[in-house]
Amino acid sequence: MDQLKKGFGRVEENEYQIARRRTYLKIDLDILSRNVSILNSLCSSNTEILAVVKGNAYGHGSVEIAKHLVDIGVKHFAVASPGEGIDLRKAGIDSYIQIFGNACEEEIPDLIEYDLVPTVGSVEFLREWALYSQNLCPEYLFEENYEFHRPVVIKVDTGMSRNGFQPEQLDDVVSYCDENGVRIHSIMTHFAAAWDDQAFTTLQLESFLNVAAKYRSRGIKLHAANSAGTLLGYGNDLDFVRPGIAMYGLPPDTTAFAIDMYNRLGLRPILSWMAKPNLVKTMSEGRTVGYDNTHRCEEGEIIATISVGYADGYNRLLSGKGIITTENGAECPVIGRVSMDAISVRLPYHEDKCSNFYIFKNDFTSPNSVVELAKQLHTITYDVVTSLAARLARVYAVKGSIYLTRT
Ligand SMILES: Cc1ncc(COP(=O)(O)O)c(C=O)c1O
The missing domain is CATH 3.20.20.10 (Alanine racemase)
Structure with a gap:
C-alpha cells in the first residue's frame, strides 16, 4: 500500500499522478462522518x-x-x-x-x-x-x-x-x-x-x-x-x-420516497468516480467506434477515450447508454461498446483532454449518480458500488487534505 498526504493545492493533478492512471475514486470522509452522526441521531x-x-x-x-x-x-x-x-x-x-x-x-x-x-x-x-x-x-x-x-x-x-x-x-x-x-x-x-x-x-x-x-x-x-x-x-x-x-x-432503493428522506435528513453519497480522457479526437463521417462497430460517427463528432471499463466496475450494459458528466454538468453519452479497460464518449464541444469528468457523480439525480445508474441497470445501489474493482485507486478527502491508497 502506497500512502501519500497532500494539501489541496493543484489537487487534481496530484491525484491522477498518485493514482498512476487517469481515473480514481474520490471518497469524502467528512461526509461519512456527517452521515454517521445523522444515523446516530x-x-x-x-x-x-x-x-x-x-x-x-x-x-x-x-x-x-x-x-x-x-x-x-x-x-x-x-x-x-x-x-x-x-x-x-x-x-x-x-x-x-x-x-x-x-x-x-x-x-x-x-x-x-x-x-x-x-x-x-x-x-x-x-x-x-x-x-x-x-x-x-x-x-x-x-x-x-x-x-x-x-x-x-x-x-x-x-x-x-x-x-x-x-x-x-x-x-x-x-x-x-x-x-x-x-x-x-x-x-x-x-x-x-x-x-x-x-x-x-x-x-x-x-x-x-x-x-x-x-x-x-x-x-x-x-x-x-x-x-x-x-x-x-x-x-x-x-x-x-x-x-x-x-x-x-446511498439509499436502499431508488424511489422518490427514499431520495426525499435522504435530502430531508442530509444524508449524501460519499463517493465520486473521476476520470480524464487520454485522447480526444474529431471524427470524420462513417468512422465506427469500439468493438462490433455499434456506433457510426457523423462528421465532426468529438470523441474522448477514457480508460475506464467493465474490469473497473463500469457495467457493460451501459454500452451505448451510459452518460458521464463534465465538471460543469454537461452530459456526454457513452458511444459504442464498453470495453474491458476503456469507454468512448461524445463530447458536446472540444474539451481539453486534461478536463475532469465524473464517471459517477455524488448526488441522487444526475444521470451518472449511483441511484440513476441502479435504475438504469435494473438493480440496486449496493450492486453498483460493490462492483467497483480493487484496481481503482481510492483517494480519501478529509478536513482539507487528501491521501490515496492503492490496494
Ligand atoms: C446481517 C446484516 N446486517 C446489516 C447489514 C447492512 O445492511 P444495509 O447495507 O442495508 O444497511 C447487512 C447487509 O447485508 C447484513 O447482512
Missing part, C-alpha cells in the same frame, strides 16, 4: 453503531473507511468473512469485528487467532467452538464460572430463512452456551424487507423480542436494524444498529 441515546464494512466497505475501501470510523468513535464493525476481518486486523484495526453469515467449523482457528466474533446459527458450530476453546484453555475448564473470553453472536432467523437458529431454539442454545462456557456477546436478527414491508418487519421484530428480550437483563446485547430499520425506526432503540448502505450515503 435517529437512535436511542444508548444505541451504538455496528458499522457494516463488508464487501470492501461497499466498494469504498474497508481499511480506510474503518480507520476513519475508529477516529470518529465507532467501536464495532462487521464484515462477511474471516478473510475480510483478517484484512482489517492486519491494517491495525483492533476494535470488535463480527463476521456475518453462518459461522463454519473450519473457520474457528482464524476466528480465534484474529479475535473475530462469529455469528452462530448451528449447534455443530457451537459444539466445535466450545471444544476448541476448552482445549485452548484447559486449566480454567473446571473453575467455577469459567467462560471462554472469545464471545459469539447468536443469530435468530425471524423470517429471512437464510442464517440463524429458529426462535423456538433460542432458550436451548443459550442454556448450551451457559453450560459450556461460551460467552454470548449479543443476540441478533436480520430484516428481510424493512424498507418495503412494514407488517412483515413488525412481525420479525416482535418474534425476535419475544424470545430475546429477557436476556438483555443479563448484559447480552440485542440488535436487528440495518440501514432501512434504522431510518424507519425498527429496532433503533436496541443496543446496536447495523447500517451499511446509509453510512455511504
